[in-house]
Amino acid sequence: MSNKIQNISYFHVIKELVRTDLKIFRKVAVNKWIDMFIYICTTVLIFAYVMPEFGLQESYGAFMLASMCSTTGLFQSFGYLAELVADIEGDRVISYCFTLPIPSWLVFIRLIIYYTISFMLLSILVLPVGKVMLWNSFSLAGVNYGKYVLIFLLTNIFYAVLALWTASFVRSLLRLDSVWMRIIYPLWFLGCFQFSWASLWQVSPALAYINLINPITYIAEGTRAAVLGQAGSLNFWYCVLALVLFIGLGGWHAIRRLKKRLDFV
Amino acid sequence: MSTKFLEIVNVEKHYGQKKALRGVSLTIEQGKIIGLLGVNGAGKTTLSSIIATVKPPTAGDLFFQGESIYRDIAGFRKQIGYCPQSPNLNSELTVQENLEAHGRYFRFDGQQIVERVKELSHGFGFTDFLDKKPSDLSGGYKQRVSIARSLFHRPQLVILDEPTSGLDPHVRNQLWEYVKKMRADGITILLTTHYIEEAEQLSDYVCVLDRGLVRLVDTPEHLMKTFKKEKLEQVFIQLAEEQNE
Numbered sequence: 078m079s080n081k082i083q084n085i086s087y088f089h090v091i092k093e094l095v096r097t098d099l100k101i102f103r104k105v106a107v108n109k110w111i112d113m114f115i116y117i118c119t120t121v122l123i124f125a126y127v128m129p130e131f132g133l134q135e136s137y138g139a140f141m142l143a144s145m146c147s148t149t150g151l152f153q154s155f156g157y158l159a160e161l162v163a164d165i166e167g168d169r170v171i172s173y174c175f176t177l178p179i180p181s182w183l184v185f186i187r188l189i190i191y192y193t194i195s196f197m198l199l200s201i202l203v204l205p206v207g208k209v210m211l212w213n214s215f216s217l218a219g220v221n222y223g224k225y226v227l228i229f230l231l232t233n234i235f236y237a238v239l240a241l242w243t244a245s246f247v248r249s250l251l252r253l254d255s256v257w258m259r260i261i262y263p264l265w266f267l268g269c270f271q272f273s274w275a276s277l278w279q280v281s282p283a284l285a286y287i288n289l290i291n292p293i294t295y296i297a298e299g300t301r302a303a304v305l306g307q308a309g310s311l312n313f314w315y316c317v318l319a320l321v322l323f324i325g326l327g328g329w330h331a332i333r334r335l336k337k338r339l340d341f342v
Numbered sequence: 343m344s345t346k347f348l349e350i351v352n353v354e355k356h357y358g359q360k361k362a363l364r365g366v367s368l369t370i371e372q373g374k375i376i377g378l379l380g381v382n383g384a385g386k387t388t389l390s391s392i393i394a395t396v397k398p399p400t401a402g403d404l405f406f407q408g409e410s411i412y413r414d415i416a417g418f419r420k421q422i423g424y425c426p427q428s429p430n431l432n433s434e435l436t437v438q439e440n441l442e443a444h445g446r447y448f449r450f451d452g453q454q455i456v457e458r459v460k461e462l463s464h465g466f467g468f469t470d471f472l473d474k475k476p477s478d479l480s481g482g483y484k485q486r487v488s489i490a491r492s493l494f495h496r497p498q499l500v501i502l503d504e505p506t507s508g509l510d511p512h513v514r515n516q517l518w519e520y521v522k523k524m525r526a527d528g529i530t531i532l533l534t535t536h537y538i539e540e541a542e543q544l545s546d547y548v549c550v551l552d553r554g555l556v557r558l559v560d561t562p563e564h565l566m567k568t569f570k571k572e573k574l575e576q577v578f579i580q581l582a583e584e585q586n587e
Contacts, residue, residue: 081449082420082495093446101434173430175396177447178419342398342415 090179091187098191113199121210139215142207144270147300150196150236157192159253161244181341185332192237224303231320232296238327245334268293274311295319344371347530353402355388362388364554375531377545381582384551386534390503394424423497427504429488431476437487438472448495462490481508503534542574
């Protein structure tokens, strides 16, 4: 056996696996960007230009734009989840990865890396397209870019972990609809996407405290704190801390459950 | 004098209440072809997937060069090539891209990848399909590509699980020639097969599994002599009948 093969590092294999994943992503990227573009344009159009006619504040368009920066990955994660479940149920390309010279759990770390990169590539459009649509109603000068990059990264890592975690217990493709209705939709709709946590607290403090167990709350609040400023949002650094905890716990639990489901070494 | 390549000690595999393997012990010798035989449900695929490190055993251990393979699983995986019963090629990549990706995982450089793809696609007769996706190929061609991928990095142990099922006779013969060539190159091969003729032609020794246990391990010639049969197939039929009694 050649020295080259003997000296393969885990990093090398992971890097090449992600490279292959991105090669596949490239084939569908334009399509996905068009989907994103439609999603951003329709949402901003309705919330910035139509809903104010029904009494909503004009600044609600900027509020929703910041919320969208945080949730586009969530919708993409559903597609990746479906792909993963289809593979587990079908060809099991993932089993091939268990024969490569890396510990099996790293196969999932590679999936998290790939999902995160692709969610970021897709979500990166939201802010500039939204700015063009809102123009004077939204200022890019108010964005704290350091904080935005940090929360953007953590958000998309979280969605990658969420896709794995969900795949670990979805038994078949036929049950994917339930994942949408029972997990993704409530997380998103209750997760301070269309309202702030402070406004929820004014309506019902009990509901607001319960909502603190929803990771999307921290994602939406943290992103708005970075894009629109801290005022009116949960403390940015609390959101970061909560997200790190959700990622750590979710990742650990997802790999544990997948190990049981896929029965890998 | 043969050298131990891999030692399988008391390996068990349970799926809930079902015991697929019930304490299998077997030695795989360096540079030899071992044919793994057994009726459906005997545990052949389970054992080969455990050796390929795709599945863990419930109990028991596997020793490579005196050490448990689970102490350095990544190190052991560098030594093996695994072709599963159902080809699991990436359906989004072309045949060529599937092979190239495998080469990159094993640190082959660009030129080496080009040469190896050429060599293997000629060897297995799928040169004309390099730009096709696996979904455009027949089952037989998918199987050829899958075998080629398992050999790409020149592993020391190749695990072929039912490699010729669904292949045309002439392709099966081509694969047999390739397997013989690999043996001549000193590669160890574990061959799971339903075709007794294949096991007879290729195997240095065969292991017959019966309901999760090793029934016997011997050379085909010695088995035929012991059972006073002219073909290994007749030995196998006799064993299967004894098993049913």
